[in-house]
Amino acid sequence: MRQNGKISSEKQETFLPKLICASSDESADILYASGFHAPDEFLYFETEQRRGIVVSPLEYSRACAEAKEGVEVIDRSALMRECGTDRPFLPFFSRRLGVPRWCVPERFPLKTAIELSDAGIEVICVKAPFFPARECKTREEIAAIAKSVRATEEMMRLLHAMLAESKVNAQGCLELAGRVVTCERLRAEIEGNFKRMGYTASRTIIACGVQSAAPHNIGSGPVRAGEVLVADIFPRSDATGYWGDMTRTFLKGRAPKHVLRAYRAVRKASETALGMIRAGVAASEVHIAAAKTMEELGFRTGRKRGGMPCGFIHGLGHGVGLEIHEGPRVSPLNTRPLRRGNVVSVEPGLYDPDWGGIRLEDLVAVTGTGCRNFNTMEKELEIP
Amino acid sequence: MRQNGKISSEKQETFLPKLICASSDESADILYASGFHAPDEFLYFETEQRRGIVVSPLEYSRACAEAKEGVEVIDRSALMRECGTDRPFLPFFSRRLGVPRWCVPERFPLKTAIELSDAGIEVICVKAPFFPARECKTREEIAAIAKSVRATEEMMRLLHAMLAESKVNAQGCLELAGRVVTCERLRAEIEGNFKRMGYTASRTIIACGVQSAAPHNIGSGPVRAGEVLVADIFPRSDATGYWGDMTRTFLKGRAPKHVLRAYRAVRKASETALGMIRAGVAASEVHIAAAKTMEELGFRTGRKRGGMPCGFIHGLGHGVGLEIHEGPRVSPLNTRPLRRGNVVSVEPGLYDPDWGGIRLEDLVAVTGTGCRNFNTMEKELEIP
Numbered sequence: 001m002r003q004n005g006k007i008s009s010e011k012q013e014t015f016l017p018k019l020i021c022a023s024s025d026e027s028a029d030i031l032y033a034s035g036f037h038a039p040d041e042f043l044y045f046e047t048e049q050r051r052g053i054v055v056s057p058l059e060y061s062r063a064c065a066e067a068k069e070g071v072e073v074i075d076r077s078a079l080m081r082e083c084g085t086d087r088p089f090l091p092f093f094s095r096r097l098g099v100p101r102w103c104v105p106e107r108f109p110l111k112t113a114i115e116l117s118d119a120g121i122e123v124i125c126v127k128a129p130f131f132p133a134r135e136c137k138t139r140e141e142i143a144a145i146a147k148s149v150r151a152t153e154e155m156m157r158l159l160h161a162m163l164a165e166s167k168v169n170a171q172g173c174l175e176l177a178g179r180v181v182t183c184e185r186l187r188a189e190i191e192g193n194f195k196r197m198g199y200t201a202s203r204t205i206i207a208c209g210v211q212s213a214a215p216h217n218i219g220s221g222p223v224r225a226g227e228v229l230v231a232d233i234f235p236r237s238d239a240t241g242y243w244g245d246m247t248r249t250f251l252k253g254r255a256p257k258h259v260l261r262a263y264r265a266v267r268k269a270s271e272t273a274l275g276m277i278r279a280g281v282a283a284s285e286v287h288i289a290a291a292k293t294m295e296e297l298g299f300r301t302g303r304k305r306g307g308m309p310c311g312f313i314h315g316l317g318h319g320v321g322l323e324i325h326e327g328p329r330v331s332p333l334n335t336r337p338l339r340r341g342n343v344v345s346v347e348p349g350l351y352d353p354d355w356g357g358i359r360l361e362d363l364v365a366v367t368g369t370g371c372r373n374f375n376t377m378e379k380e381l382e383i384p
Numbered sequence: 385m386r387q388n389g390k391i392s393s394e395k396q397e398t399f400l401p402k403l404i405c406a407s408s409d410e411s412a413d414i415l416y417a418s419g420f421h422a423p424d425e426f427l428y429f430e431t432e433q434r435r436g437i438v439v440s441p442l443e444y445s446r447a448c449a450e451a452k453e454g455v456e457v458i459d460r461s462a463l464m465r466e467c468g469t470d471r472p473f474l475p476f477f478s479r480r481l482g483v484p485r486w487c488v489p490e491r492f493p494l495k496t497a498i499e500l501s502d503a504g505i506e507v508i509c510v511k512a513p514f515f516p517a518r519e520c521k522t523r524e525e526i527a528a529i530a531k532s533v534r535a536t537e538e539m540m541r542l543l544h545a546m547l548a549e550s551k552v553n554a555q556g557c558l559e560l561a562g563r564v565v566t567c568e569r570l571r572a573e574i575e576g577n578f579k580r581m582g583y584t585a586s587r588t589i590i591a592c593g594v595q596s597a598a599p600h601n602i603g604s605g606p607v608r609a610g611e612v613l614v615a616d617i618f619p620r621s622d623a624t625g626y627w628g629d630m631t632r633t634f635l636k637g638r639a640p641k642h643v644l645r646a647y648r649a650v651r652k653a654s655e656t657a658l659g660m661i662r663a664g665v666a667a668s669e670v671h672i673a674a675a676k677t678m679e680e681l682g683f684r685t686g687r688k689r690g691g692m693p694c695g696f697i698h699g700l701g702h703g704v705g706l707e708i709h710e711g712p713r714v715s716p717l718n719t720r721p722l723r724r725g726n727v728v729s730v731e732p733g734l735y736d737p738d739w740g741g742i743r744l745e746d747l748v749a750v751t752g753t754g755c756r757n758f759n760t761m762e763k764e765l766e767i768p
C-alpha cells in the first residue's frame with residue numbers, strides 16, 4: 001500500500017529542505033532566494049547540499065545569467081523527459097535529491113502539495129516569514145531601497161511643482177497648461193515618468209477632498225483648491241525589485257483651520273515616531289506613541305455617522321523591501337522589538353469623512369541608535 | 385475526537401461551493417468572479433444561494449462601489465470580531481454559510497487549506513480551469529480586449545516611426561535626436577506612454593540581433609542596422625484588467641537573404657494558421673499546420689551546436705484575457721477543439737542562435753466561421 005505523505009503546518013526546528021513554487025511576481029521569497037525575475041511559475045529548492053531553480057527551457061539561458069551565485073539552474077524539460085511527461089515530475093525530482101519532506105511557504109499551491117503528498121513526500125507548511133532574514137536588510141538591499149526612495153522623491157517634487165504652477169479657475173479647480181488638473185492626469189504623469197526611469201508604479205494614490213478619507217481610494221476627477229490632496233507614491237525598481245514608498249499631503253491655497261490642526265497633529269506624530277525608532281524598541285510602542293500624540297492634540301479614533309471610520313484608522317507602518325507590505329508591521333499587534341536593518345514606513349494619518357485625510361509617510365532603516373530616514377523632502381501642507 | 389476534513393483533488397460533478405483566497409494581481413479568477421481589483425489578498429465565495437467577497441475594512445467602501453452586480457461585500461473585521469481574533473475566521477465563516485466542503489483552485493494557499501481541513505471542512509482542489517467559462521469571452525470582454533489591442537498597435541506604430549526616423553551612424557548603430565537608440569530607451573518610451581494611456585506594460589521585449597534567438601530575452605544595448613529587432617508588446621489595461629499582446633519583427637536597412645527567407649516563412653505560417661482557425665478545429669491542428677508550413681519552406685526545429693534550440697521552439701499561441709497566458713493553449717498538446725469566443729494569440733516564430741529570431745503575433749477571437757483578427761498592422765520586415 002502506498003503511504004501518503006503528511007500535510008501539516010508545524011514549526012521547523014532543525015534544518016529542513018525548502019521548496020517554493022511560484023513566479024517572482026507572486027513570491028518575493030523566490031526572488032530573494034534565487035535572484036531570478038520571471039513572470040511564469042518556476043521552482044526553488046534548498047537542501048543541506050544544494051540550492052537551485054528549475055525553469056522552463058525558454059528561460060534557461062537567462063536564468064543562468066541572472067541567478068544568484070551558488071544557485072544551480074536546471075532545465076525543466078530535461079527533468080520531465082527523464083521522469084515521463086504523463087506524471088508530475090516534482091515527486092521524481094524530490095526522490096532524486098533524496099528529500100523525504102519539504103518545508104513550503106504559507107501560499108504554496110495546494111495542487112502541488114497534494115501531488116507531493118500523494119507520492120509519499122511530506123509537506124510542512126511553515127508559518128511566515130519563510131526567510132526571516134528578509135526582515136533585516138543587508139547593506140546592498142538598503143542601497144537598493146534608498147535608490148527607489150530617491151526616485152520616489154523626484155516624482156513627489158514633480159507633483160509639488162505641477163501643483164505650484166497650476167492656476168485656480170473660476171470654479172475653484174486647478175488648471176495647468178490650459179487644462180483642468182485631474183487626479184488621473186497627475187497619476188498618469190507620475191507613472192509615465194517612472195517607467196522612463198526604470199520603475200513600475202500602479203494604483204498611485206492621488207486622492208483629493210473627501211476621497212482621501214478612505215486610505216485606499218486612489219482618487220479621481222478634478223483637483224480643487226482649498227481641499228486636501230493625498231499623494232501616496234510607491235514604485236518598484238524593474239532592475240532590483242525593491243520598492244520605494246512615500247506619502248505627502250498637499251493643499252493648493254489656504255487651508256481651513258481644522259485641516260491645518262489635523263496636519264500639524266500628524267506631523268507631530270511622525271516626529272514622535274521617528275524620534276523613538278531604534279533597534280530594541282517594540283514596534284507596538286512606536287504605534288501607540290504616535291496614536292497618543294494625535295489623541296492628546298484632540299484627535300480621537302472611532303466611527304462617525306453611518307459607521308464611517310474616523311481618526312487614525314490604520315497601523316503606523318509596515319516593512320518594505322521586495323514586497324511593498326512585508327514584516328515587520330508597526331502596529332499595536334506586533335509587540336516584537338524592531339531590529340537593526342529593518343526597513344519600515346512611518347505613516348501616521350488622520351481621516352475624517354467630512355473633509356478627507358492627512359497622511360505623511362517616510363521610509364526609514366532601523367539602526368542600533370535610531371534610524372536612517374531615506375526621505376529628505378519637507379512636510380508642508382499649503383502650496384501657494 | 386475532532387474529525388479532520390479531507391484534502392483531495394477530484395473532479396467536481398454536481399454544484400459545489402467555490403472559494404478563492406488571493407489578490408486580484410495573483411488570481412485572474414478572483415477578478416473575473418468578483419469584478420474587484422485589489423492588491424491585497426481577499427476572499428471570494430460562491431454557494432448555491434450566495435456569492436460574495438470578504439475584504440479588509442480599508443477596502444470595504446471601494447469594494448461596494450466596484451464589485452460586480454450580485455456580489456455581496458462583507459467587512460472582514462466585522463466577521464473577525466464575531467469569530468474571535470485569535471483563531472482563523474474561515475472555518476467559522478464556512479459553518480455560518482452552512483458549507484461542509486469547498487472547491488478551491490490549484491493555487492489555493494496551502495496554509496488556508498490546512499486551517500479548513502483541521503476544522504473538519506473538506507477542501508477539494510479543482511483541476512484548472514477553475515471557471516471554464518473564462519475561456520469563452522463575452523461581447524464585453526471582447527470589446528475590452530479589442531481596446532487593449534488598439535493601444536498596443538498604437539505603440540507598435542510609434543516604435544516603427546522611431547526606427548524609421550533613426551539614422552545609422554558610422555558604427556552601424558541607430559541614432560535618434562542625436563543619441564544612440566538602445567533597447568532600453570525604446571522600451572522606456574513605449575512603457576512610459578502606456579502608463580499615460582492607462583495601461584501597464586513591463587518586460588516589453590525589444591530584443592535585437594542574436595538576443596532575439598531566446599524568445600524571453602527582453603533585450604539590451606544599442607540597436608544595429610541590418611539586424612533583426614523583435615518587439616513583443618503586451619500591456620494590461622489598468623481599468624479593465626484585460627491584456628493586449630502583439631509581436632512584430634523589424635530590421636533597419638536591407639535584410640540579409642537568410643533572414644528574409646525566415647521572415648517570409650513565418651509570415652506564411654501566420655497566414656496558414658489565421659486561415660484555418662474557426663470553432664471546432666483542434667488547437668493542435670493549427671499549431672501543426674503552422675509548423676509544417678515552415679518546415680516545408682526549409683526550417684526544421686532542433687538543436688544547434690552547444691544544444692541551443694533552433695527553429696519553431698514554442699507553441700503557436702495561447703489564450704489571452706485577464707491573464708496574459710491562459711487557456712486555450714494552441715500547441716501540439718492541446719487536442720481540444722477551439723470554441724467560439726476563445727481569444728488566442730497566433731505567433732509563429734523561427735529562432736537561430738547565429739542571427740536571432742523572427743516572431744509575428746496577432747490576437748484573434750474565434751468565431752463560428754473563422755476568426756476576427758484584432759490586429760490591423762501590416763507585417764513588413766524592412767524599415768528604410
